Amino acid sequence: MTPASPARLKSSHALEVSAVGLTYRTSSGSVEALRDITLDVAEGEFVTVVGPSGCGKSSLLKLILGLERATRGRLAVGGREIAGPSRGVGAVFQAPVLLPWRTIEENVLLPADVMKLDRPSATERARALLQMAGLGGFEQKYPYELSGGMQHRAAIVRALVHDPKLLIMDEPFAALDAITREQMAGELQRVWMDSRKTVMFITHSISEAVFLSDRIAVMSPRPGRIVAVFDNPAPRPRTFADLLSPELARLSAEIRQSLDLACAA
Ligand SMILES: Nc1ncnc2c1ncn2[C@@H]1O[C@H](COP(=O)(O)OP(=O)(O)OP(=O)(O)O)[C@@H](O)[C@H]1O
Ligand SMILES: [Mg+2]
Numbered sequence: 001m002t003p004a005s006p007a008r009l010k011s012s013h014a015l016e017v018s019a020v021g022l023t024y025r026t027s028s029g030s031v032e033a034l035r036d037i038t039l040d041v042a043e044g045e046f047v048t049v050v051g052p053s054g055c056g057k058s059s060l061l062k063l064i065l066g067l068e069r070a071t072r073g074r075l076a077v078g079g080r081e082i083a084g085p086s087r088g089v090g091a092v093f094q095a096p097v098l099l100p101w102r103t104i105e106e107n108v109l110l111p112a113d114v115m116k117l118d119r120p121s122a123t124e125r126a127r128a129l130l131q132m133a134g135l136g137g138f139e140q141k142y143p144y145e146l147s148g149g150m151q152h153r154a155a156i157v158r159a160l161v162h163d164p165k166l167l168i169m170d171e172p173f174a175a176l177d178a179i180t181r182e183q184m185a186g187e188l189q190r191v192w193m194d195s196r197k198t199v200m201f202i203t204h205s206i207s208e209a210v211f212l213s214d215r216i217a218v219m220s221p222r223p224g225r226i227v228a229v230f231d232n233p234a235p236r237p238r239t240f241a242d243l244l245s246p247e248l249a250r251l252s253a254e255i256r257q258s259l260d261l262a263c264a265a
Helices: 007-012 058-065 104-109 110-114 119-132 147-158 178-195 206-212 238-243 248-263
Strands: 013-026 029-042 045-052 072-077 088-092 168-171 196-203 214-219 226-231
Touching: 007 214, 013 045, 013 058, 013 196, 029 058, 029 072, 029 196, 029 226, 045 206, 058 072, 058 168, 088 147, 104 110, 104 119, 104 147, 110 119, 110 147, 119 147, 147 168, 147 178, 178 206, 178 238, 196 206, 206 248, 214 248, 226 248, 238 248
Parallel strands: 045 196, 045 214, 088 168, 168 196
Antiparallel strands: 013 029, 013 072, 214 226
């Protein structure tokens, strides 16, 4: 029997963030965005980061997406150090940013085109995912023909089309009204339960975080540090009404308190 190499041992984590720091250098000086961030995410786990505006949440995601390089520490996806944008990671941002001149199906196929995947099988997958997201019949429509919530769902489908192992979501529902937002969170829960992707999610909404996550990490104001990580073992599927249960109400209150303390420090 050959002993497992360290890289192999580490591959049980879909995402490893170890002692990561990020300082932006700008023409007017340097900005320390992140300090000593350590967070491992297990395969299939749903982890959310909450924190005040400007604390470095999007910066952390940029590092995971390979769009920025850490000043210190180490980041790895599936045991491989992050060296640049990777096929194994899909991203959903705050705005759905669909290309207006491409149909919904063509928009969803964008990552497949960029990565030069086999078009027919990618199209088949895109159609199945669109169906799953309640967008069956809208494949040939243009973005302006869809509601905001539908465009968001299309953007989520687009992030899934190349079957990434890790899905990164930066406040994907922030621009939506409260009702659509809860519906989308419910939709995401369903997608996650079906696909068991590893998800790293960012939100300002504690209820959204508690509704969706296995674990919730709280960040301090800049330079962003992780000040607490909370487990949420509540069974799924969850509803927003479940958040009123004593356990989840207590969890929400603890997260709120941790955020308030971090911001007051
Ligand atoms: N490219 C950059 N160059 C210099 N500074 C940057 C750059 N990107 C972000 N920053 C700074 O880093 C800090 C963290 O920004 P970031 O966008 O990561 O915050 P955030 O937590 O995502 O905020 P929000 O909740 O408002 O989206 C901010 O002070 C911001 O001004
Ligand atoms: Mg941000």
